[in-house]
Amino acid sequence: xxxxxxxxxxxxxxxxxxxxxxxxxxxxxxxxxxxxxxxxxxxxxxxxxxxxxxxxxxxxxxxxxxxxxxxxxxxxxxxxxxxxxxxxxxxxxxxxxxxxxxxxxxxxxxxxxxxxxxxxxxxxxxxxxxxxxxxxxxxxxxxxxxxxxxxxxxxxxxxxxxxxxxxxxxxxxxxxxxxxxxxxxxxxxxxxxxxxxxxxxxxxxxxxxxxxxxxxxxxxxxxxxxxxxxxxxxxxxxxxxxxxxxxxxxxxxxxxxxxxxxxxxxxxxxxxxxxxxxxxxxxxxxxxxxxxxxxxxxxxxxxxxxxxxxxxxxxxxxxxxxxxxxxxxxxxxxxxxxxxxxxxxxxxxxxxxxxxxxxxxxxxxxxxxxxxxxxxxxxxxxxxxxxx
Amino acid sequence: xxxxxxxxxxxxxxxxxxxxxxxxxxxxxxxxxxxxxxxxxxxxxxxxxxxxxxxxxxxxxxxxxxxxxxxxxxxxxxxxxxxxxxxxxxxxxxxxxxxxxxxxxxxxxxxxxxxxxxxxxxxxxxxxxxxxxxxxxxxxxxxxxxxxxxxxxxxxxxxxxxxxxxxxxxxxxxxxxxxxxxxxxxxxxxxxxxxxxxxxxxxxxxxxxxxxxxxxxxxxxxxxxxxxxxxxxxxxxxxxxxxxxxxxxxxxxxxxxxxxxxxxxxxxxxxxxxxxxxxxxxxxxxxxxxxxxxxxxxxxxxxxxxxxxxxxxxxxxxxxxxxxxxxxxxxxxxxxxxxxxxxxxxxxxxxxxxxxxxxxxxxxxxxxxxxxxxxxxxxxxxxxxxxxxxxxxxxxxxxxxxxxxxxxxxxxxxxxxxxxxxxxxxxxxxxxxxxxxxxxxxxxxxxxxxxxxxxxxxxxxxxxxxxxxxxxxxxxxxxxxxxxxxxxxxxxxxxxxxxxxxxxxxxxxxxxxxxxxx
Numbered sequence: 001x002x003x004x005x006x007x008x009x010x011x012x013x014x015x016x017x018x019x020x021x022x023x024x025x026x027x028x029x030x031x032x033x034x035x036x037x038x039x040x041x042x043x044x045x046x047x048x049x050x051x052x053x054x055x056x057x058x059x060x061x062x063x064x065x066x067x068x069x070x071x072x073x074x075x076x077x078x079x080x081x082x083x084x085x086x087x088x089x090x091x092x093x094x095x096x097x098x099x100x101x102x103x104x105x106x107x108x109x110x111x112x113x114x115x116x117x118x119x120x121x122x123x124x125x126x127x128x129x130x131x132x133x134x135x136x137x138x139x140x141x142x143x144x145x146x147x148x149x150x151x152x153x154x155x156x157x158x159x160x161x162x163x164x165x166x167x168x169x170x171x172x173x174x175x176x177x178x179x180x181x182x183x184x185x186x187x188x189x190x191x192x193x194x195x196x197x198x199x200x201x202x203x204x205x206x207x208x209x210x211x212x213x214x215x216x217x218x219x220x221x222x223x224x225x226x227x228x229x230x231x232x233x234x235x236x237x238x239x240x241x242x243x244x245x246x247x248x249x250x251x252x253x254x255x256x257x258x259x260x261x262x263x264x265x266x267x268x269x270x271x272x273x274x275x276x277x278x279x280x281x282x283x284x285x286x287x288x289x290x291x292x293x294x295x296x297x298x299x300x301x302x303x304x305x306x307x308x309x310x311x312x313x314x315x316x317x318x319x320x321x322x323x324x325x326x327x328x329x330x331x332x333x334x335x336x337x338x339x340x341x342x343x344x345x346x347x348x349x350x351x352x353x354x355x356x357x358x359x360x361x362x363x364x365x366x367x368x369x370x371x372x373x374x375x376x377x378x379x380x381x382x383x384x385x386x387x388x
Numbered sequence: 389x390x391x392x393x394x395x396x397x398x399x400x401x402x403x404x405x406x407x408x409x410x411x412x413x414x415x416x417x418x419x420x421x422x423x424x425x426x427x428x429x430x431x432x433x434x435x436x437x438x439x440x441x442x443x444x445x446x447x448x449x450x451x452x453x454x455x456x457x458x459x460x461x462x463x464x465x466x467x468x469x470x471x472x473x474x475x476x477x478x479x480x481x482x483x484x485x486x487x488x489x490x491x492x493x494x495x496x497x498x499x500x501x502x503x504x505x506x507x508x509x510x511x512x513x514x515x516x517x518x519x520x521x522x523x524x525x526x527x528x529x530x531x532x533x534x535x536x537x538x539x540x541x542x543x544x545x546x547x548x549x550x551x552x553x554x555x556x557x558x559x560x561x562x563x564x565x566x567x568x569x570x571x572x573x574x575x576x577x578x579x580x581x582x583x584x585x586x587x588x589x590x591x592x593x594x595x596x597x598x599x600x601x602x603x604x605x606x607x608x609x610x611x612x613x614x615x616x617x618x619x620x621x622x623x624x625x626x627x628x629x630x631x632x633x634x635x636x637x638x639x640x641x642x643x644x645x646x647x648x649x650x651x652x653x654x655x656x657x658x659x660x661x662x663x664x665x666x667x668x669x670x671x672x673x674x675x676x677x678x679x680x681x682x683x684x685x686x687x688x689x690x691x692x693x694x695x696x697x698x699x700x701x702x703x704x705x706x707x708x709x710x711x712x713x714x715x716x717x718x719x720x721x722x723x724x725x726x727x728x729x730x731x732x733x734x735x736x737x738x739x740x741x742x743x744x745x746x747x748x749x750x751x752x753x754x755x756x757x758x759x760x761x762x763x764x765x766x767x768x769x770x771x772x773x774x775x776x777x778x779x780x781x782x783x784x785x786x787x788x789x790x791x792x793x794x795x796x797x798x799x800x801x802x803x804x805x806x807x808x809x810x811x812x813x814x815x816x817x818x819x820x821x822x823x824x825x826x827x828x829x830x831x832x833x834x835x836x837x838x839x840x841x842x843x844x845x846x847x848x849x850x851x852x853x854x855x856x857x858x859x860x861x862x863x864x865x866x867x868x869x870x871x872x873x874x875x876x877x878x879x880x881x882x883x884x885x886x887x888x889x890x891x892x893x894x895x896x897x898x899x900x901x902x903x904x905x906x
Binding site: 154362368 | 619698
């Protein structure tokens with residue numbers, strides 16, 4: 001073929017020749033105005049996803065004998081990001097020589113975040129939560145990660161009606177979801193079953209009663225296993241009990257509580273044959289392995305141009321070993337799922353906590369690990385990013 | 389604790405996106421030291437995957453073009469071979485070219501790979517198109533050959549040779565897609581069907597250079613397209629692994645904040661957000677010149693020429709994607725194609741205009757990965773991803789409080805349009821959902837306005853003059869070259885890899901000249 005657009009082929013050729021001079025001219029004649037320093041979309045991205053936040057403890061009170069509510073404000077800027085009710089933050093602190101952090105579901109609502117207020121409630125159950133319950137005082141400063149997590153309502157996925165089941169301190173994300181619903185920011189209607197041993201162990205009963213009074217789409221049922229109380233059900237959160245209050249076939253379930261509760265509810269709901277999508281469970285932290293005589297190993301950690309050699313134990317995650325040694329290794333969910341601690345494995349065998357291997361397929365192929373759920377089986381060497 | 393000796397690097401690559409990863413390998417293969425900095429905790433930039441429930445979603449790759457089979461490799465497979473990563477990745481072939489649907493003219497066309505098969509199919513849809521579509525491919529083949537020649541001489545083409553050997557390339561070279569198709573007297577319907585790939589380049593066919601479009605189409609149709617089985621994350625990790633094998637360093641969660649220069653404007657290092665300084669005289673930036681000259685490079689080194697050149701350029705589309713994990717198989721849902729292009733109108737100029745506003749944009753390029761790789765999700769399920777672009781900064785109007793609702797609104801519209809145009813009802817099968825907006829792209833990759841396509845390759849800034857000016861463009865900022873979607877080759881996986889290859893090899897050239905005292 002012979003391509004020709006203009007009458008004479010050489011005119012097409014000439015036109016081709018002009019492309020470079022034209023572009024050269026256009027580049028030289030661009031406006032000599034300062035290049036933008038900010039872009040609206042990027043400003044919003046930074047607001048919603050600030051990464052790490054500097055926070056200060058502004059108020060604290062006990063909501064049960066063993067659960068302390070902590071209120072924070074941001075000190076690096078004026079407000080917390082707007083988030084999705086049900087999400088968590090990870091709070092980091094130095095205890096002794098250790099640099100430690102734990103994820104906690106947010107109790108306060110997304111609206112309150114914009115008023116520079118973020119509330120957590122921490123059950124006294126371990127090393128870090130013990131510190132937050134007993135030692136942390138007003139005015140203390142912490143590093144906090146941005147709100148994260150997929151335990152939240154999804155308009156296009158979930159049923160309009162949600163059935164929430166809380167066990168003990170698992171009430172926290174539902175406080176935010178109920179509060180946000182009462183604020184008028186959520187499209188769902190919510191029935192909350194809140195289980196505890198005794199009435200004294202129900203945190204936030206007064207707050208929930210007040211929310212129920214002002215929000216017609218919220219219903220709360222208290223279920224006590226060890227005590228008879230007026231206004232509360234006695235027993236466990238069984239299918240039969242739930243059916244008394246709501247339709248279970250046309251709902252999406254949100255569960256937050258101990259593993260034993262998940263197992264119980266799963267069994268109760270099994271006869272309904274609900275699709276997988278109808279059950280959403282909040283993740284729980286990955287702890288130590290129960291082991292009588294755990295092996296002791298050497299863990300070599302590369303962080304940028306530094307190399308650290310530290311002790312590791314067979315029953316502790318690599319993340320725990322690094323924290324113990326005071327290394328600032330990135331982590332968020334501590335449950336294997338968020339991938340924030342993604343690190344390169346270099347040598348040494350390991351095991352991943354049962355049911356918690358949240359790695360991508362190619363991570364396994366090319367030797368990447370999530371230290372928050374990985375236990376050493378011998379001396380190991382890994383390459384880990386610096387958190388900040 | 390032991391500390392490695394502090395060292396300066398021959399080259400620092402900023403950004404482990406597709407371009408940066410390849411550039412780093414090229415530097416290391418030539419025997420120079422290289423540090424790759426990445427602000428996120430993963431390599432790849434857009435080339436990654438993420439998990440939700442029992443699904444591992446592909447973040448962005450629809451199909452990798454110019455890849456070809458092991459026996460007849462395309463340019464990108466050849467590049468991967470040279471980089472030493474081809475065999476680290478398991479590949480699957482994409483079954484068909486595309487499924488075009490337009491709301492206005494009710495097109496519903498499934499186009500195959502293979503030049504002859506494509507022509508026959510086109511004639512079936514548009515009987516009077518045989519001559520023009522055949523000529524189109526002849527022209528495209530010449531375009532491809534001319535570009536291969538140009539690459540082989542690193543852009544230093546001999547113009548007499550070009551005119552003699554590739555006359556049609558030169559004659560058609562300054563025209564838009566539509567101008568060339570009109571000259572070939574292609575019937576409107578054939579033009580409409582042929583132009584379906586336009587959204588991959590993000591410029592309407594009145595303003596998109598024929599050379600650019602033709603070279604892409606010919607690569608897709610004759611060399612077909614491929615995917616890594618473990619999503620694009622597999623490619624990114626293969627490249628990461630190769631960099632480590634070659635002795636390179638990669639630092640994740642390490643954001644380069646400043647590019648340091650001396651009083652003569654010569655590059656002297658990079659400073660991270662935490663203040664750490666790394667010495668180097670050569671930088672390859674896998675990010676936009678808007679960020680480099682606007683924020684990163686020390687003010688004293690920013691020249692008027694840099695500011696003018698950067699301001700003269702126009703951002704291409706801002707990305708929006710919806711990811712769905714469905715609890716029924718593609719077959720059960722009636723989803724038959726791998727790759728759908730659904731447009732309001734076959735008129736690319738009108739469509740581009742509609743894409744400027746979030747509210748009037750209903751375009752989608754939609755993939756059901758199971759139709760290329762059935763095992764990508766558990767049995768009885770399938771995965772889909774829907775992508776569109778906004779051709780203005782309209783998304784910038786979204787407020788913080790409305791953000792999640794806006795994401796839902798656009799996602800819902802994508803589902804509505806897909807269901808309406810294909811008749812496949814998917815809504816009730818949604819088990820997992822994730823939405824990425826321009827804000828998400830801005831968050832992870834830092835691109836201004838959440839742009840995913842770099843600078844528009846339209847009119848004066850089209851691909852050909854960019855390639856011909858590669859050398860002189862780089863003279864503006866000695867010691868600094870660009871890779872990735874904002875570089876000379878523009879956006880898209882293959883282009884980004886090739887830009888990394890070019891900038892990597894050119895930087896090696898700079899280093900060699902420097903050693904010789906030139």
